[in-house]
Amino acid sequence: MSKKKVTLIQEFLKGIWKENPILISLLGLCPTLAVTVSAENGLAMGLAATFVVISSSIIVSMLRKIIPSEVRIASFIVIIATFVTIADRFLAAYFPDISSSLGPFIPLIIVNCMILGRQEAFASKNGIGRSFLDAFGVGLGFTLVLVLLGTIRELFGSGTIFGIQVMWDSFHPWAVMILPPGAFLALGLMIGASNWLNELGEKK
Amino acid sequence: MEEKSKIETAKPKKKDPRAMLQKLNRKPFLLKSSPHLQSEYSIEKIMRGVILALLPTTIFGVIIFGWHALFMILVGIFTCVLTELLFNLISGKKFKLTDGTSVITGLLLVLTLPPSFPISGVILGSVVAIFLGKMIFGGLGYNVFNPALLGRAFLQASYPVKMTTWILPNYAEADAITGATPLGLLKFENIFTSIKPLILGNIGGTIGETSAILILLGGIFLLVKKYADWRIPLSYIGTVFILGGIFWLIDPTQYPNPIFHVFAGGLMLGAFFMATDMVTSPVTNKGSWIFGIGAGIVLITIRLFGGLPEGVMYSILFMNGFVPLINRYTQPKTFGRLKNE
Numbered sequence: 001m002s003k004k005k006v007t008l009i010q011e012f013l014k015g016i017w018k019e020n021p022i023l024i025s026l027l028g029l030c031p032t033l034a035v036t037v038s039a040e041n042g043l044a045m046g047l048a049a050t051f052v053v054i055s056s057s058i059i060v061s062m063l064r065k066i067i068p069s070e071v072r073i074a075s076f077i078v079i080i081a082t083f084v085t086i087a088d089r090f091l092a093a094y095f096p097d098i099s100s101s102l103g104p105f106i107p108l109i110i111v112n113c114m115i116l117g118r119q120e121a122f123a124s125k126n127g128i129g130r131s132f133l134d135a136f137g138v139g140l141g142f143t144l145v146l147v148l149l150g151t152i153r154e155l156f157g158s159g160t161i162f163g164i165q166v167m168w169d170s171f172h173p174w175a176v177m178i179l180p181p182g183a184f185l186a187l188g189l190m191i192g193a194s195n196w197l198n199e200l201g202e203k204k
Numbered sequence: 205m206e207e208k209s210k211i212e213t214a215k216p217k218k219k220d221p222r223a224m225l226q227k228l229n230r231k232p233f234l235l236k237s238s239p240h241l242q243s244e245y246s247i248e249k250i251m252r253g254v255i256l257a258l259l260p261t262t263i264f265g266v267i268i269f270g271w272h273a274l275f276m277i278l279v280g281i282f283t284c285v286l287t288e289l290l291f292n293l294i295s296g297k298k299f300k301l302t303d304g305t306s307v308i309t310g311l312l313l314v315l316t317l318p319p320s321f322p323i324s325g326v327i328l329g330s331v332v333a334i335f336l337g338k339m340i341f342g343g344l345g346y347n348v349f350n351p352a353l354l355g356r357a358f359l360q361a362s363y364p365v366k367m368t369t370w371i372l373p374n375y376a377e378a379d380a381i382t383g384a385t386p387l388g389l390l391k392f393e394n395i396f397t398s399i400k401p402l403i404l405g406n407i408g409g410t411i412g413e414t415s416a417i418l419i420l421l422g423g424i425f426l427l428v429k430k431y432a433d434w435r436i437p438l439s440y441i442g443t444v445f446i447l448g449g450i451f452w453l454i455d456p457t458q459y460p461n462p463i464f465h466v467f468a469g470g471l472m473l474g475a476f477f478m479a480t481d482m483v484t485s486p487v488t489n490k491g492s493w494i495f496g497i498g499a500g501i502v503l504i505t506i507r508l509f510g511g512l513p514e515g516v517m518y519s520i521l522f523m524n525g526f527v528p529l530i531n532r533y534t535q536p537k538t539f540g541r542l543k544n545e
Contacts (some may be wrong), residue, residue, distance in 0.1 A: 060503060094244075133241075156268060157296070172322070172324065172363060172366075173362075173364075174328070174358075174362035175361065175362050175363070175364065176358060176361035176362040177362075185336070192340070
C-alpha cells in the first residue's frame with residue numbers, strides 16, 4: 001500500500017534528482033562516459049535512451065501479468081531491443097552524422113542497466129500511467145546529466161558548446177577533457193557536487 | 205556521540221590523569237596531521253628544508269632559461285597557495301594561509317615544466333594539482349597521488365605538444381632556440397649525449413631537471429637532515445642503474461649506458477623530491493625498497509620500450525597507486541607474536 005502515498009508528480013520528479021540514474025544510482029555509465037565528448041552527442045544519446053525507456057516501460061507494464069517471472073529478464077530484453085532497433089534505424093535514416101559518431105553505443109542501449117533496471121524495479125510492478133511517468137522522469141534525468149556532462153567536456157575540451165565557439169580566441173583547449181580521463185574526472189566532480197548540494201539541502 | 209557525552213559528563217576527580225595532564229599542559233591533545241610523534245620535526249620545518257634544498261636548481265633554472273622561468277615559478281606557487289586558501293574558505297575548514305606544502309607543490313610542478321610553457325597552462329596545472337590532487341581527497345595527508353605530478357600529468361594529457369617543446373639554455377639571450385632533451389634525442393634520433401653536460405646542466409629540459417649535480421646537492425641535504433627516506437632514492441636510482449646496465453651490456457649500440465640513465469631527464473629530481481613525498485610513499489622500510497624498485501622498473505620500461513622519451517612522472521604516479529597495498533603487506537611483525545600466528 002505504500003505506493004499510494006507517492007503522488008504522481010513525485011513519481012515523475014524522483015528520476016530527475018532524488019533517484020537520478022547516473023548521479024545517484026550510477027547506472028548506465030558506459031554510454032555516459034563514452035559518448036559525451038560533445039553536448040550534441042549527449043543530447044542524442046539521452047533522447048534515444050529516453051525514447052527506449054518510456055516505450056519499453058509502457059509495453060512491459062501492459063504485459064506484466066502475462067510475462068512469466070522465470071523468463072522476465074529475457075522478455076524485457078526482447079522488448080527493449082525492439083525499441084532500440086527503431087531508435088537506431090531512425091537516427092541512421094534522419095541523422096546519419098550523429099548516428100555514425102555514436103557508433104556502437106546506440107545498439108548498446110539494449111544492455112543499458114538503467115533501462116532494464118526500470119523494467120525490473122518499476123514497470124513490471126506498476127500500472128501503465130505510473131510506469132510512463134517513472135520512465136519519463138528517469139529518462140529526463142539521464143538526458144539532463146548527459147547534456148551537462150557533454151557540455152562541460154565540450155566547453156573545456158574543444159572550447160565550444162553545441163559546435164558554437166564560446167571560449168575566447170587565445171584559449172587552448174584541454175585535450176584531456178575529450179579523452180577518457182576527462183570523462184571520469186568530469187563525472188566524478190559532478191557526482192561530488194550533487195552530493196555536496198544534497199548535504200547543503202539537508203543541513204537547512 | 206555516546207562516548208563523547210560520557211567524557212564530557214565525567215567530572216575529573218582529583219587523581220584523574222587527564223586532569224593532571226590538563227594542569228601540566230593546557231592543551232592535552234595536540235591535533236596535527238602526520239608526521240606524528242614528538243620530535244623536532246614539523247610540517248613547516250620540513251617544508252622549509254625542502255624549499256631550501258630546491259633553491260640551487262631553481263636559481264640555476266632561472267639563470268639558464270631566463271625571466272619567463274622565474275615568472276612561471278612565482279605564478280605556480282601563488283596559484284597553488286590561492287587554490288588551497290579558496291578551497292578551505294568554501295568548504296568551511298579552518299582558515300590557514302599555508303603550511304608550506306602548497307608552496308612545494310607549486311614549485312615542484314613548475315620545475316617539471318618546459319621553460320617556454322604558457323602562463324595560463326601553469327595556472328591550470330597548479331589549480332588541478334591542489335584541487336584534484338590534494339584537497340578533493342581531504343587535504344594534506346589524505347592524497348593518494350603526488351599533487352605536483354598529478355598536475356603535470358593533467359597538463360601532459362591536455363597540451364601534449366607544448367609539454368614536449370623544449371628550448372635550449374640561452375643564458376638570458378634574446379632568442380630562444382628550440383631543441384630536444386637528451387632523452388628525446390636518444391628516443392627519436394638515436395643520438396647519445398655525453399655525460400658531462402648532463403651533470404652540469406647545459407642541456408634542454410624542464411626548468412628544474414637539467415643540472416644533476418645541483419639536485420644531488422639538495423637531495424643529499426634532505427637525506428642528511430632526514431627529511432627524506434634514503435631508501436627510496438637509492439632503490440629507485442639503483443634499480444635504474446642496474447637494469448639500464450643490463451640492457452647496455454646486451455647491446456651498447458642500441459641502449460645508452462647506465463650512467464646516462466641516472467643523470468638524464470627528471471630522474472634525480474623525481475627520486476629525491478617527488479618519490480620521497482611523505483604522504484604518497486610507503487611508511488615501512490621494506491615498503492620503501494619495494495616502492496623504489498617498482499618505480500625503477502617502470503621507468504626503464506618506459507624509457508627503453510615505451511612511446512615516450514621520459515617516464516619519471518608515470519613511474520612515480522604508478523607506484524603511488526600501490527602505496528596503500530604496500531603498506532598493508534609490509535607491516536613489521538609485532539613484538540611478542542607467536543610463530544604460527
